[in-house]
Amino acid sequence: MLAVTIFVLAAVAVLVAQISTGSQTGKLKGTVTDSSHALMAKVKIVVESDSLRREVVSDEHGNYEIELSLGTYRLTAMKEGYRPPTLKKIRVRANAVMTRDIMFPPIYTNADPNPIRKRLSFREGGPTSRWTRAAGACFVS
Numbered sequence: 570m571l572a573v574t575i576f577v578l579a580a581v582a583v584l585v586a587q588i589s590t591g592s593q594t595g596k597l598k599g600t601v602t603d604s605s606h607a608l609m610a611k612v613k614i615v616v617e618s619d620s621l622r623r624e625v626v627s628d629e630h631g632n633y634e635i636e637l638s639l640g641t642y643r644l645t646a647m648k649e650g651y652r653p654p655t656l657k658k659i660r661v662r663a664n665a666v667m668t669r670d671i672m673f674p675p676i677y678t679n680a681d682p683n684p685i686r687k688r689l690s691f692r693e694g695g696p697t698s699r700w701t702r703a704a705g706a707c708f709v710s
Contacts, residue, residue, distance in 0.1 A: 596666045597644075598632070598634040604673060606672075608631030609673065610631060611626055611627065612631070612646050612671070613646065613647045613648070614635070616635060618643070621640075621642075623637065639661055639663055640660070641661075643657070644656070644659050648673065
């Protein structure tokens with residue numbers, strides 16, 4: 570009977586110690602998409618503070634998940650061929666699951682309002698080449 574009482578008291582002490590200290594980590598997760606809301610795989614996500622830097626890569630469905638110690642972090646994402654999204658600050662709390670979705674901004678192409686239309690003369694009296702960038706063709710007249 571004494572052994573059972575000691576075991577129960579020890580178990581209660583361990584449980585109280587775990588509750589009082591709590592978990593010192595939290596979880597950050599989210600989904601990465603482009604500006605058309607298409608899921609983006611293999612995006613490098615960087616989470617950093619003054620003392621820690623962690624990297625994770627999104628899966629084939631654009632999802633990422635990372636466990637972090639408590640604190641405030643900067644969240645960035647990188648993918649070749651894309652402009653990086655705006656930097657986000659996040660605060661990780663104990664036992665919390667923070668969801669931060671990342672959307673890459675659109676890539677705008679500059680439409681040239683004045684396309685090049687140039688005439689190049691090879692020789693006087695000879696054929697003249699005319700290049701039109703807008704049409705993407707070269708004409709000989």
